[in-house]
Amino acid sequence: MSAEYDTIAGPLDAELEISRSRFIARLERVEDEAAAREVIARIRAEHPRARHHCSAFVIGPDSRIQRSNDDGEPSGTAGAPILDALTSSAVSDVVAVVTRYFGGVLLGAGGLTRAYRAAVAEALNGAQRQRRAVRRELTISAAYDIAPLIEAECRRRGYEVLGAEYGERVDQQFAVAEEETGRLAALAAELSAGAAEVRQGAARYVDVAERS
Numbered sequence: 615m616s617a618e619y620d621t622i623a624g625p626l627d628a629e630l631e632i633s634r635s636r637f638i639a640r641l642e643r644v645e646d647e648a649a650a651r652e653v654i655a656r657i658r659a660e661h662p663r664a665r666h667h668c669s670a671f672v673i674g675p676d677s678r679i680q681r682s683n684d685d686g687e688p689s690g691t692a693g694a695p696i697l698d699a700l701t702s703s704a705v706s707d708v709v710a711v712v713t714r715y716f717g718g719v720l721l722g723a724g725g726l727t728r729a730y731r732a733a734v735a736e737a738l739n740g741a742q743r744q745r746r747a748v749r750r751e752l753t754i755s756a757a758y759d760i761a762p763l764i765e766a767e768c769r770r771r772g773y774e775v776l777g778a779e780y781g782e783r784v785d786q787q788f789a790v791a792e793e794e795t796g797r798l799a800a801l802a803a804e805l806s807a808g809a810a811e812v813r814q815g816a817a818r819y820v821d822v823a824e825r826s
Contacts, residue, residue, distance in 0.1 A: 618747040619675045621707040628737035632729045634717025639733035641710045644671065647679055650709035657711040664713045668692035668730060671709035672700045675746065675819060691723050695731035703738050707746070710734045747822045749774065749789040751815030752798055756784055760806045767801060789820060
């Protein structure tokens with residue numbers, strides 16, 4: 615499981631005009647392949663008169679899922695350079711769609727390749743990135759007089775507080791880095807004199823703040 619990776623914080627747009635052809639790039643953050651294809655279909659519907667809607671997407675912490683589509687352009691002149699622009703920028707969970715309105719001038723294979731890559735690179739230029747990292751969910755079950763102490767110390771240490779359930783005891787949920795799970799368990803034991811119960815949950819990717 616890759617520890618951390620980057621995606622984009624939000625949608626990105628760019629438009630280039632080359633030899634009277636318009637290249638309109640749209641980049642969006644997506645969680646899976648189905649979501650990426652939904653974005654491609656939506657962009658196509660938004661530009662019904664455009665001749666081409668070329669696309670590529672990269673998904674997963676290890677960028678394992680990679681797809682590209684030339685959408686009628688000569689093979690390798692659109693989807694591949696779009697994909698190259700994404701992978702070169704080291705972002706994942708991103709789909710890019712470049713819509714082309716043909717201007718009547720043939721650009722040739724080299725011209726098309728440069729144009730499609732440049733449109734995506736322009737959209738990525740200055741993009742705000744979002745860091746993704748693995749966090750483990752932990753539930754700490756403690757007495758009512760101890761639970762606030764645990765929560766306060768967890769907040770002070772920067773652990774994410776997910777919520778709490780109240781019954782005979784307080785079950786508080788936290789999300790912490792894998793290397794912090796032992797420290798959090800030790801903290802709960804110290805503050806509760808060993809009476810708190812710690813249960814580990816699933817590990818998942820979440821958005822995190824950049825380290826200072």
